[in-house]
Amino acid sequence: MGKLLDKVNFPNDLKTLSMVQLKELSDEVRQFIVESVSRSGGHLAANLGTVELTIALHYVLNSPADKIVWDVGHQAYTHKILTGRKGRFSTLRQGNGLSGFPNIHESPYDHFTVGHASTSLSQALGLATARDLAGTGECVVAVCGDGSLTGGLAYEALNNIGHLHKNMLIVLNDNEMAISKSIGSMSKYLNRIITNPVYNRVRSEVEHTIRRFPRIKRFVKNIEESFKNIICPGLVFEELGIRYFGPIDGHDVENLIETIKNIIGLDQPCLLHILTKKGKGVFQAEHEPASYHSAGPYTIKGKKNGCFIVDPQEKKQNEIPYTKAFSNSLMRVAERDSKVLAITAAMPEGTGLIEFQEKYPERFFDVGIAEGHAITFAGALSKGGFKVVCAIYSTFLQRAYDNMIHDVALQDANVTVCLDRAGIVGPDGATHHGLFDFAYLRSIPKSVVCSPKDEAEMQCMLDLGVDYKGLFAIRYPKENIPITFESTYAMFGIGEGEVLCEGNDIAVLSIGNMVATALRVSSLLKLEGLNAGVYNMRFVKPLDEHLLAQIAATTKYIVTIEEHSAAGGFGSAVTEYIAKVNSFHGKVKVFGFPDVFIEHGERQQLFQRYGMDDSSIAKEIIEDLKKCKL
Numbered sequence: 204m205g206k207l208l209d210k211v212n213f214p215n216d217l218k219t220l221s222m223v224q225l226k227e228l229s230d231e232v233r234q235f236i237v238e239s240v241s242r243s244g245g246h247l248a249a250n251l252g253t254v255e256l257t258i259a260l261h262y263v264l265n266s267p268a269d270k271i272v273w274d275v276g277h278q279a280y281t282h283k284i285l286t287g288r289k290g291r292f293s294t295l296r297q298g299n300g301l302s303g304f305p306n307i308h309e310s311p312y313d314h315f316t317v318g319h320a321s322t323s324l325s326q327a328l329g330l331a332t333a334r335d336l337a338g339t340g341e342c343v344v345a346v347c348g349d350g351s352l353t354g355g356l357a358y359e360a361l362n363n364i365g366h367l368h369k370n371m372l373i374v375l376n377d378n379e380m381a382i383s384k385s386i387g388s389m390s391k392y393l394n395r396i397i398t399n400p401v402y403n404r405v406r407s408e409v410e411h412t413i414r415r416f417p418r419i420k421r422f423v424k425n426i427e428e429s430f431k432n433i434i435c436p437g438l439v440f441e442e443l444g445i446r447y448f449g450p451i452d453g454h455d456v457e458n459l460i461e462t463i464k465n466i467i468g469l470d471q472p473c474l475l476h477i478l479t480k481k482g483k484g485v486f487q488a489e490h491e492p493a494s495y496h497s498a499g500p501y502t503i504k505g506k507k508n509g510c511f512i513v514d515p516q517e518k519k520q521n522e523i524p525y526t527k528a529f530s531n532s533l534m535r536v537a538e539r540d541s542k543v544l545a546i547t548a549a550m551p552e553g554t555g556l557i558e559f560q561e562k563y564p565e566r567f568f569d570v571g572i573a574e575g576h577a578i579t580f581a582g583a584l585s586k587g588g589f590k591v592v593c594a595i596y597s598t599f600l601q602r603a604y605d606n607m608i609h610d611v612a613l614q615d616a617n618v619t620v621c622l623d624r625a626g627i628v629g630p631d632g633a634t635h636h637g638l639f640d641f642a643y644l645r646s647i648p649k650s651v652v653c654s655p656k657d658e659a660e661m662q663c664m665l666d667l668g669v670d671y672k673g674l675f676a677i678r679y680p681k682e683n684i685p686i687t688f689e690s691t692y693a694m695f696g697i698g699e700g701e702v703l704c705e706g707n708d709i710a711v712l713s714i715g716n717m718v719a720t721a722l723r724v725s726s727l728l729k730l731e732g733l734n735a736g737v738y739n740m741r742f743v744k745p746l747d748e749h750l751l752a753q754i755a756a757t758t759k760y761i762v763t764i765e766e767h768s769a770a771g772g773f774g775s776a777v778t779e780y781i782a783k784v785n786s787f788h789g790k791v792k793v794f795g796f797p798d799v800f801i802e803h804g805e806r807q808q809l810f811q812r813y814g815m816d817d818s819s820i821a822k823e824i825i826e827d828l829k830k831c832k833l
């Protein structure tokens with residue numbers, strides 16, 4: 204650890220440092236993050252862009268009384284390091300360790316637990332309004348990226364901020380990137396601000412004058428402001444009632460401090476537009492920020508021209524992730540059917556759409572961080588005769604719930620939603636686990652909800668989905684496909700399950716990737732002399748009622764296993780059906796995650812902690828069977 208950082212533990216420790224020392228501290232913090240994330244993995248690129256900004260904010264503000272609200276929260280590592288968590292930073296994203304995002308249970312400096320984009324403006328406005336009602340007088344600052352400014356929630360907030368006119372500062376951290384390049388007209392607009400030659404010439408002349416005549420600084424600044432109002436394209440914000448400042452260099456800590464000091468006391472909403480480099484200080488992250496957005500562990504090879512050179516650790520190649528299976532299946536569907544379109548909400552890499560984008564650019568749409576819009580847009584595209592596939596992470600699709608009901612299901616629109624990162628995502632934790640989708644999807648009338656165990660099933664489900672009139676949802680985890688399955692094309696109809704092995708003592712019903720768990724559990728039960736039938740139900744809705752009726756007629760103990768919250772999911776659907784079968788006098792035992800927010804940690808660890816690993820499930824079944832004496 205650098206010698207300055209060694210002594211800095213809390214924001215107050217910054218206040219005694221000189222500007223030169225603050226610059227040195229920025230380098231030390233950057234190195235600390237690069238080294239630490241090389242071991243833990245994490246959101247490297249975004250965090251390297253906010254080092255100077257965070258130091259400047261904590262230098263000027265009196266936090267936690269003054270409040271900083273982080274959008275998404277994936278750029279808050281420096282904030283954690285400067286607010287008493289440096290010593291635990293090596294535990295980042297691990298079980299019982301620091302969260303990778305701000306977390307209200309972790310620190311009084313974190314005002315919200317976050318992970319989803321575009322919330323910071325609404326949250327900051329809420330805090331500022333509450334402050335004025337309570338008369339407490341603290342400062343409130345939102346830090347929002349240009350990518351997060353593509354989300355509709357941010358515009359709802361901007362509209363309301365201009366109206367309520369509270370004293371608050373929005374720092375627009377513009378690196379021209381979301382995970383990939385920022386998309387859309389707002390990003391073009393911000394780019395015009397940055398590149399406007401007239402304004403930039405005036406700015407540099409003003410700065411030159413200030414340097415020569417520091418005493419007339421305020422006067423010249425005022426002129427600059429007036430002039431800016433005539434020529435500056437930042438007027439969109441001004442027109443909304445928010446004073447616009449910038450753009451300024453987001454890596455110049457001294458200028459950041461001076462600017463924030465100057466505008467923080469203005470009794471009105473202000474927006475400070477800063478320009479930063481995503482991945483700053485790591486050569487590979489600067490050049491391929493998308494690959495280092497959420498990085499796995501890497502090796503630091505050395506430093507060249509002030510930049511770290513790193514080398515990612517090789518991934519195992521012999522297994523196929525579900526995302527790749529989706530991508531392959533989509534390419535085959537798209538090849539045979541030119542009406543198939545694909546949409547992403549700012550995540551073409553993560554959702555496996557890059558190949559589609561490259562081959563069919565005119566049939567591909569990146570709509571920005573706008574899940575709700577993605578779904579409504581898809582519904583309308585389908586009215587024009589197209590078959591639309593929206594690939595969105597399970598946790599982010601929660602944003603689009605009403606859109607799925609109102610703009611797809613009610614319209615009989617031909618939309619297939621492919622939910623990646625369903626279930627436990629591991630180190631990103633509570634904000635990112637996709638544990639609620641079966642529940643929120645199956646309650647929508649006429650929806651079809653399914654989950655493939657392997658690539659062959661993924662293909663068949665996608666084939667069925669693109670021809671279905673209504674909401675068709677396919678969900679799968681971040682994981683590799685369990686190697687248990689041979690992938691030859693499987694033909695089945697909507698709602699058709701499959702018997703994997705017979706056995707009348709117990710029926711183990713499962714879906715998707717958890718079918719592999721069901722098979723392993725049945726082997727463990729066999730060792731105890733219990734003969735378990737294993738059923739791959741494939742669909743949560745419609746359920747294979749014919750198969751379920753057969754199971755209910757031949758077995759008294761039915762087990763369901765799903766990587767989902769136990770409330771409202773696959774097990775609930777099975778239980779609802781079985782409750783209607785008068786002749787069944789046995790028990791349904793549901794294995795799913797409990798009704799709590801599941802923390803971050805290694806996937807396997809979390810499965811064990813919540814009794815969802817093979818041996819915990821088998822043990823629980825054996826104990827329960829003893830108790831219920833069927």
Ligand SMILES: Cc1ncc(C[n+]2csc(CCOP(=O)(O)OP(=O)(O)O)c2C)c(N)n1
Nearest residue numbers: 249318319320348349350351380381382599
């Ligand atoms: C609702 C929602 N959709 C998608 C994401 C995934 N995501 C995380 S960060 C990010 C990009 C954010 O871009 P920006 O705000 O510009 O921050 P940067 O990473 O560039 O600093 C995206 C799309 C998310 N967190 N929340």
